[in-house]
Amino acid sequence: MDAKVYELINDQINKELYSAYLYLAFADYYEEEGLSGYANYFEIQAQEERDHAMIFRKYLHENGEKVKLLAIEQPEVTFANFLEPLEAAMEHEQYVTSLIHDIYAAALEAHDYRAQKFLGWFIDEQMEEEDNADTMITNMKLFGGDPKGLYDLDRECASRVYSVPSPLAAE
Numbered sequence: 001m002d003a004k005v006y007e008l009i010n011d012q013i014n015k016e017l018y019s020a021y022l023y024l025a026f027a028d029y030y031e032e033e034g035l036s037g038y039a040n041y042f043e044i045q046a047q048e049e050r051d052h053a054m055i056f057r058k059y060l061h062e063n064g065e066k067v068k069l070l071a072i073e074q075p076e077v078t079f080a081n082f083l084e085p086l087e088a089a090m091e092h093e094q095y096v097t098s099l100i101h102d103i104y105a106a107a108l109e110a111h112d113y114r115a116q117k118f119l120g121w122f123i124d125e126q127m128e129e130e131d132n133a134d135t136m137i138t139n140m141k142l143f144g145g146d147p148k149g150l151y152d153l154d155r156e157c158a159s160r161v162y163s164v165p166s167p168l169a170a171e
Contacts, residue, residue, distance in 0.1 A: 001063055002110035008103040009056055009115070014070040015099055016053035020046040022092060025075040026085040035082065035150075037158030041136075042085075044162045052122070055167045059118055082150070083140050090133035097126040121167060 023046035030038035060067050079085050100122045107115035143149030 001065055001115070002106070002112055004106045005103065005110055005112050005115050006060070006065055008099075008106055009060060010065075010068055011070070012099060012103060013053045013056045013060075013067065014072065015096065016049050016056065017072050018075070019049035019092065019096060020053070021072055022075045022077070023049060023089070025077050026089065029077070029079050029085055030082075033082070035154045035157075037154035037156065038082075038085075041157035041160050042089075044160050045089075047162055048165065051165050051168055052125075055121075055165065058167075063114070082144055083137070086133065086136045086140055090130065090137060093126065093129045093133050097130060100126055125165075 023042045027039040027042035027046065030036070030042065057067050077085075077088065079088075100119060104116060104119045104123065106112075107119060139153055143153055
């Protein structure tokens with residue numbers, strides 16, 4: 001495996017685990033504010049990010065590479081209202097998309113077709129993540145200012161259930 005592609009993928013494991021920590025911090029904020037549905041949404045989001053780290057980890061092992069686990073940075077977040085975590089989630093997902101694109105660009109430059117195919121799932125996943133984040137922001141802006149609307153949004157988030165991502169489901 002190309003050294004640059006390896007380093008970026010190995011680093012992405014850490015970035016995905018940080019994302020899980022970040023989303024747990026969002027879940028904690030909502031739980032402490034009495035919005036357990038939103039807390040559920042971000043707990044599941046945290047699980048998905050952990051899964052993404054495991055998918056990258058598995059890919060390195062399947063390609064004979066050693067995984068180097070790095071320290072996970074503590075999220076430093078505070079929020080003044082219910083919209084701020086949703087906007088922070090969108091910003092973070094856009095950042096993760098840029099990281100995936102950087103790995104893909106390195107794989108393309110290295111003619112690493114296997115990595116390009118592998119990363120295709122993450123490109124699709126990030127498109128979905130950004131769309132979900134945008135929908136959450138729009139819904140909060142439209143309905144979150146009304147107590148009944150906020151209650152309904154929270155109930156909708158409470159109904160979210162975890163599902164194993166397809167790259168892990170095959171195991």
